[in-house]
Ligand code: DGT
Ligand code: CA
């Protein structure tokens with residue numbers, strides 16, 4: 001059992017206890033334990049090693065929780081969890097994922113209106129029954145209804161990080177078989193790095209297709225086999241995700257990879273080009289009459305129809321094929337180009353680790369500089385700091401920076417942008433910072449004009465260097481604020497304010513389309529992780545994927561510069 005699964009069980013216990021009106025102390029204990037388990041860098045089973053006492057060293061894990069972890073590791077289940085699941089249906093629990101609905105709401109909805117699933121909830125809203133419940137009201141009812149519709153739309157797609165984990169696990173399972181696999185790769189939207197993934201596509205080349213198929217459908221996580229044959233199989237795994245497997249001979253691997261990477265629009269376009277040249281292209285190769293002229297490598301497929309190789313991230317038929325034929329493809333940014341991370345939290349606000357720990361972990365990941373950017377006081381839920389506390393904090397940053405070798409730590413802050421665009425901190429503090437990032441944390445729902453004016457106002461402040469996660473979206477949970485990006489980008493370019501591409505896979509904000517638009521407006525982008533714990537630093541790769549999808553090159557991204565150059569580049573006049 002992986003740490004994330006164990007954490008999920010505890011989170012579910014906490015939620016179910018809360019829905020059923022359980023003891024608030026216990027609820028907190030489960031939540032706290034789940035958080036800490038998620039952030040462990042070691043596997044729980046390696047910490048446990050058959051001795052419950054070893055678990056007690058983990059923060060947030062007392063005797064009670066240690067027992068539950070042991071139970072999970074030993075039996076794969078926890079009785080408490082099973083009991084609660086009998087009381088509270090999975091459909092009810094699932095409603096926790098509808099934006100704006102917490103366990104307390106759910107309890108009222110369930111007790112008073114007998115809401116048990118998404119349909120019930122929608123019906124209750126449409127029948128205007130929700131507005132009369134204590135603590136709800138008309139506005140809340142409207143919001144819930146919108147959230148229900150969004151939930152229906154998003155629910156079927158996975159986010160990038162879990163999709164990647166899922167693909168990694170099945171690839172490992174296939175590779176561990178005795179059958180010789182020549183090549184194996186994930187294709188589809190995952191390979192293109194889309195922000196959400198519908199299903200996982202795995203491509204294998206081998207001389208023993210039947211054996212590979214057998215191995216595939218015997219995946220321990222498989223719940224249902226949808227189809228199985230020597231070239232094509234599909235399964236549902238327990239989490240509800242579909243995995244498609246395609247098996248080809250190695251001489252066709254390149255052609256199959258092009259085909260199954262897509263996008264469909266890209267495929268349709270290249271097929272048209274092939275046809276125009278009197279060629280036929282399919283998942284087995286490129287053919288002139290009956291004769292195969294390419295198939296083994298992706299490069300060969302493209303070359304045979306007069307195109308240069310296009311990285312998967314841009315295969316969306318958004319001009320990449322034209323650019324390729326004219327030899328005008330962008331030289332996309334790569335992870336190794338990144339030298340700094342300009343949005344990090346520590347335990348001084350809502351992060352988990354110290355400045356030193358974050359700095360050391362960043363250095364290990366090859367970064368040359370970071371900015372520590374705690375929340376400001378308005379963001380109370382995240383323990384935002386006031387001016388006095390921040391003055392003290394930046395002194396501390398200075399001290400750590402002096403001591404630590406091999407990485408520069410910049411003084412920064414993530415200042416909250418109020419409803420009217422006013423910043424939450426005084427200029428006398430902001431001017432002490434090396435980097436000021438400004439961001440919205442409340443009232444994401446203003447109309448387009450108000451929201452645009454709000455951001456414009458924030459950018460007026462001459463100490464603001466970066467606008468962080470500009471739309472405020474949480475993929476699948478909170479939709480992006482409506483913003484007139486043309487106006488914002490024009491202003492950002494003229495005032496030299498950079499836009500953040502927040503690399504967290506929940507956010508990816510700016511998104512790919514915005515990145516491309518920012519570039520057209522001459523706006524510079526900074527890709528930052530917003531890490532709240534050291535493992536969060538690894539999410540940089542999702543930011544890079546998104547930047548690549550937005551055609552960004554090294555020169556478009558400011559944190560590819562050395563620290564001194566970076567600081568010069570963000571100077572405002
Ligand atoms: P998803 O799964 O919804 O996130 O998106 P994809 O792009 O992974 O789509 P999927 O899984 O349906 O198919 C994988 C790839 O297979 C797709 O990107 C392109 C190729 N493909 C699927 N259906 C067709 C088709 O009808 N025509 C062509 N040319 N290619 C297709
Ligand atoms: Ca797919």
Ligand code: CA
Nearest residue numbers: 199200201244
């Ligand atoms: Ca598929």
